[in-house]
Amino acid sequence: MNLRIRMEGVGAESELQSFRMWLLETPEIRQHAKISWVTPPPDPGEMGSGTVETLQLITDNLWQMATFALAYATWRNTRRRAPTVTIEHEGVTVVVEGHDEEAALRITRALTPQQEPRDSS
Numbered sequence: 339m340n341l342r343i344r345m346e347g348v349g350a351e352s353e354l355q356s357f358r359m360w361l362l363e364t365p366e367i368r369q370h371a372k373i374s375w376v377t378p379p380p381d382p383g384e385m386g387s388g389t390v391e392t393l394q395l396i397t398d399n400l401w402q403m404a405t406f407a408l409a410y411a412t413w414r415n416t417r418r419r420a421p422t423v424t425i426e427h428e429g430v431t432v433v434v435e436g437h438d439e440e441a442a443l444r445i446t447r448a449l450t451p452q453q454e455p456r457d458s459s
Contacts, residue, residue: 339403339427341449342376343393347421351391354421358393360413366405371397403427404446410434411442425449 345354361367376392395406414420414437423434427449434441 339397339399341395341403341406342426343395344424345421346424348419350421353417353419354391354393356417357410357413361395361406361409364405364409367395367397367402367409370399370402371395371406403450404442407442407445407449410445414441 343354343357345351345357358373361371361373367373372395374394374396376394378392397403397406410423410425414423414434420436425432425434425445430448432445432448434444
């Protein structure tokens with residue numbers, strides 16, 4: 339599973355670095371995920387992208403998605419300002435703005451595959 343996380347707004351770059359450190363200090367994530375920076379390619383005709391880097395989290399465990407969402411919500415509650423956060427996974431994008439109390443639940447629901455109900459007959 340590959341998550342990409344971007345932040346926008348005042349102080350977005352330092353907030354993204356803070357979130358990366360938070361993830362690295364979360365044992366369940368640190369032990370089961372690879373966390374790295376991804377620099378987006380520049381726009382055509384540009385020498386650099388001009389945008390803040392993207393944080394990438396790679397894990398092979400679906401359970402880690404809920405752990406990530408909980409870590410995000412916990413980190414978010416420690417921030418005075420809440421930058422706009424965009425989280426992408428396999429073509430699904432979740433945007434969290436402000437102090438969204440339901441963020442962990444929304445992230446988990448949006449980024450985990452839905453199971454088809456089984457026919458019990």
